[in-house]
Amino acid sequence: MTAALVTGLGVAAPNGLGTEEYWSATLAGRTGIGRITRFDPERYPVRLAGEVPGFAAAEAIPGRLIPQTDHWTHLALAATDMALDDAGVDPAELPEYEMTVVTASSSGGTEFGQREIERLWDKGPGWVGAYQSIAWFYAATTGQVSIRHGMRGPCGVICAEQAGGLDAAAHAVRMLRSGARLAVTGGTDASLCPYGLVAQLATGALSTSDDPGRAYLPFDREASGYVPGEGGAMLVIEPDDVARARGVHGYGCLAGHGATFDPPPGSGREPGLRRAAEIALDRAGLAPRDVDVVFADALGVPARDREEARAIEALFGPRAVPVTAPKTMTGRLYAGGAALDMAAALLAMRDGVVPPTVGVTELADGCGLDLVREPREMPVRAALVLARGHGGFNSAVALTAVRRTQN
Amino acid sequence: MIDDDARVVITGIGVVAPGDPGTKAFWDLITSGRTATRAITLFDAEPFRSRVAAECDFDPAAEGLSPQEIRRMDRAGQFGVVCARQALADSGLDTGVVPPERVAVSVGSAVGCTMGLEEEYVVLSDGGRNWLVDPSYAVPHLYGYMVPSTLATEVAWASCAEGPVGLISTGCTAGLDAVGYACRLLWEGSADVVVAGATDAPISPITSACFDAIKATSPNNEDPGHASRPFDAERDGFVLGEGAAIMVLERRDAARRRGAQIYAEILGFASRSNAYHMTGLKPDGREMAEAITETLGQARLGPEDIDYINAHGSGTKQNDRHETAAFKRSLGGRAYEVPVSSIKSMIGHSLGAIGSIEVAACALALHHGVVPPTANLHNPDPECDLDYVPLTAREADLDVVLSVGSGFGGFQSAMLLGRAGRP
Secondary structure, X not given: OOOEEEEEEEEEEXXXXXXXXXXXXXXXXXXXXXXXXXXXXXXXXXXXXXXOOOOOHHXXXXXXXXXXXXXXXXXXXXXXXHHHHHHXXXXXXXXXXXXXXXXXXXXXXXXXHHHHHHHHHHOOHHHOOOOHHHHOOOOHHHHHHHHHXXXXXXXEEEEEOEOHHHHHHHHHXXXXXXXXXXEEEEEEEOOOXXXXXXXXXXXXXXXXXOOOOOOOOOOEOOOOOEOEEOEEEEEEEEEHHHHHHOOOOOOEEEEEEEEEEOOOOOOOOOOOHHHHHHHHHHHHOOOHHHOOEEEOOOOOOHHHHHHHHHHHHHHHOOOOOEEEOHHHHOOEOOHHHHHHHHHHHHHHHHHOEEOOXXXXXXXXXXXXXXXOOOOEEOOOOXXXXXXXXXXXXXXXXXXEEOOOOOO | OOOHHHOEEEEEEEEEOOEOOOXXXXXXXXXXXXXXXXXXXXXXXXXXXXXXXEOEOOOXXXXXXXXXXXXHOOHHHHHHHHHHHHHHHHHOOOOOOOOHHHEEEEEEOOOOOHHHHHHHHHHHOOOOOOOOOOHHHOOOOHXXXXXXXHHHHHHHXXXXXXXXXXXEOOHHHHHHHHHHHHHHHHHOOOOOEEEEEEEEOOOOHHHHHHHHHOOOEOOOOOOHHHOOOOOEOOOOOEOEEOXXXXXXXXXXXXXXXXXXXXXXXXXXXXXXXXXXXXXXXXXXXXXXXXXXXXXXXXXXXXXXXXXXXXXXXXXXXXHHXXXXXXXXXXXXHHHHOOOEEOOHHHHOEOOHHHHHHHHHHHHHHHHHOEEOOEOOOOXXXXXXXXXXXXXXXXXXXXXXXXXXXXXXXXXXXXXXXXXXXXX
């Protein structure tokens, strides 16, 4: 079976717009978490978030698309352009039915939707704009990316809250295996409007700290929830033989994926994360000892951190694998988070350095992980990315370095 | 092409469709030629351009949901869970026997929990007056309304599923795509049972306003019972519907081993995107035709093998022409011979849910040997010149049927189903 090679990355992250901007900030430990600026958060118990800095839609995407789509889709369109450019492909030159788009969305065009519902209830139905019907729904990003680049193959949209980014990538790999020669995948989210934030508050999982350096501390004794963020990453994937034929080595392969669902609340049975990881490794043909680094889900909610630490330990043994969570510098990006973690893992392979988890000073009891807290230079040949979604979703993706032929 | 030992069958069906809930009520309605479209009762539609919809007469308590389930789930979730339980009971599958990690869930929805999301917004913003909404009025499950994946979570809990679970949200093809996704999970061996289908409950002010704004829905408020007129020269837009269909999918050999009732086999699934326009359709129907041709290839069948087409048939001017062109393009002369019908003429267009409701209709059509009609088709559009089975159902010996869907985003999907017991 041909491998699915990632040949292009596009990143729109709170600590860097652009792949190299994100990566250098991440290796330098620079956070993108700060006080919310998209609206005045003063009256809310959560005032911090990761916002993508310096994103000017007018510079990043065609002007006519700006009023037609939500900020979430703007970010994805911009990241897709970067990823295609990085891959060095011109979609216009490829067979239209052999290109597909599969994205994840956690909550759709939340800010756009809030504005239109407000108009409806405040002023009346005639005030709802014509673009609400295409901007709000969860398929907006996939549809717009497909149209913008003439990708007419089988497209998809997968929602599994924060696990969806990995499931979308896995589905894109399926599309390659059934004949596509290029897929755009990944995800973004941007629910930093008042209603979006208030909906997130309802989970009780957000940190109410006002200190950007101490608000999101997964696996730490002082973990108090997480910080929300916006943005994500888009990836271009191709069958490795197709990519090689045009002289492209790519970043690494999407080698295996596993998805599971937790037992119902109160069952007392083991959550499904470990099993998802095992399936992903098995499909990739990897043993736990082959894995050089784990990009953790790292929710920052103490009980859920312990749960994840137990799953990692059960699979790898105590402190047997480096674990990292660079999302401590971006906040959790919902559907974009796991996609960004895949990008980070692939960049770690490229540069031989594991990015750090910032802010964590003292590991909580039950979280005895080898948590990478400074950039760690080491060869990365295989990485495991873990993601969990609200409601019981678990996903894992195993990434492997490119097999380069020796001259 | 699908391996022989990976062939997928439908062994359980649960439907909540406009009119009375339940699979039997649904089948009776869509074979009677009666319509469930009416003046909207779910909210005060007086200020809206289109005030017609196909509503479910759904009482969640009577359908067996507990008080906490009723409080927690919005209407789309309630439809989904009721259907999932019905489908599982219908399948005769003992969920205590199948290992939960081998049970997967694939639920489609176009607009997720928008009804809950809108209702809560109205309270938190105090009637749309406050952009900075007041969190002290938030219900504890508000976040569950914001993320559509909640619908998959609820169905997974109802199905004791611990395998792959996902919500597919490709707009109005989501219901077909979710069943297609389920097939892939079975074909590749990621699960042994997939509880698959779709749910949507979009009859709400914001969704109505969306479609009003682009004049997609029928303004025939004077005659709501005849407002949904697919393929008719006087059609003037689709009629919003709601509902769900959830099915139990298994590999055929496993279903046969346990002696399950088999409604139908899924012979193929394919999709394409027009990459043309978020809401507009090219008149040539090329991408839908491509999807149809690919499903035939998967099943190693040709146009002559198709005995019935369950059309998307939304009743918009452009859709019905587009689709007619797609059938001609993909099936050639066979397009003029094969009966084509749109059950949206009777139950409206429930966005993402309708694709699964139509798959259920196809499975029941194969099972009962009956082609549902297109209601309200009195004056055929000259540009829609196929046999659309006007007004009255037909008995027919059905072996292979095709269901297609088309949606915002440019998505086009096609699924081929076959009679149980095909060689």
